[in-house]
Every structure is written in structure tokens, then in C-alpha cells.
Amino acid sequence: MESIKVIARNKIVHRDYEILEELECGIVLKGTEIKSVRQGKVSVQEAYCQAKDGKFMIYNMHIAVYDHGNIFNHDEKRDRNLLAHAKEIRKWGQRVKLEGLTIVPIMVYLKDGLAKVQVGLCRGKKKYDKREDMKKESANKQIAKARKR
Numbered sequence: 001m002e003s004i005k006v007i008a009r010n011k012i013v014h015r016d017y018e019i020l021e022e023l024e025c026g027i028v029l030k031g032t033e034i035k036s037v038r039q040g041k042v043s044v045q046e047a048y049c050q051a052k053d054g055k056f057m058i059y060n061m062h063i064a065v066y067d068h069g070n071i072f073n074h075d076e077k078r079d080r081n082l083l084a085h086a087k088e089i090r091k092w093g094q095r096v097k098l099e100g101l102t103i104v105p106i107m108v109y110l111k112d113g114l115a116k117v118q119v120g121l122c123r124g125k126k127k128y129d130k131r132e133d134m135k136k137e138s139a140n141k142q143i144a145k146a147r148k149r
């Protein structure tokens with residue numbers, strides 16, 4: 001049985017993007033980074049991913065400096081390598097180039113003690129798409145309220 005503990009979510013992904021596919025990737029961490037992740041000091045709000053040279057890289061992901069660390073503490077916003085199958089990386093890299101899609105981190109979590117990042121292959125929403133989603137959401141809320149009465 002696998003235990004999952006969600007550390008950080010990217011809340012604006014569902015608002016700004018239409019998620020076409022999702023993929024679970026491992027993340028390469030150094031030194032005290034895993035201790036900060038376990039403390040929940042992670043942010044993926046401004047992070048993005050790219051498929052380069054047969055690797056997934058995540059940029060601008062913030063992992064806070066570990067409180068009880070020493071002079072060998074990590075850089076907070078360094079570029080980190082994501083672990084995935086080469087076939088998936090090639091496939092997603094081609095779709096990004098050909099279809100103009102984006103790879104965005106959705107959430108960071110611990111699965112059986114290992115840090116994982118869920119990334120999504122996304123298409124950006126237009127302004128009118130966002131308005132339609134808001135209309136549907138408010139209509140669903142009104143329906144739910146009416147059912148409770």
C-alpha cells in the first residue's frame with residue numbers, strides 16, 4: 001500500500017491551463033533539500049518544466065533553505081532534474097514543439113518517502129474559456145444549493 005502526502009499544489013494550473021495528460025516524475029534533490037520538502041517548505045506557483053537534451057528539467061521551483069543546515073545548504077531556486085522514462089520525455093518534447101503545448105508542475109508530494117512531482121502537458125486557456133468555466137462553476141454551485149433545500 002502506498003502512502004501519499006501532498007506537499008505543495010499549483011493552484012492556478014486549473015484556472016489558466018487545460019490539462020491534456022499527466023505524468024508522475026521523480027525529482028533529483030541534493031543535500032538538505034529533501035529535509036525542507038518533508039517540512040513542506042516548497043512552492044511550485046512560478047515553476048515550469050522543459051524537455052531538453054533527453055531530460056525533463058524544472059525551473060523556478062522554490063525549496064526553502066533547511067533551518068538546521070550548515071554552509072553546504074542548497075540554492076533555493078536552482079534548476080532540478082526530473083526523472084521519467086526516455087520514451088515519455090521524447091514524446092512530450094515533440095508535442096511541445098509541434099503543438100505549442102506547455103509542461104507545468106501540478107503538485108509535489110511524498111510517495112513512500114520519495115519526493116515526486118506530478119507534471120501536466122497543458123494548453124493555455126483563452127480569456128473566454130476562463131469565463132465559460134466560471135459560468136459553469138457558478139451554475140453548478142446554484143444547483144447544489146437548490147438540491148440541499
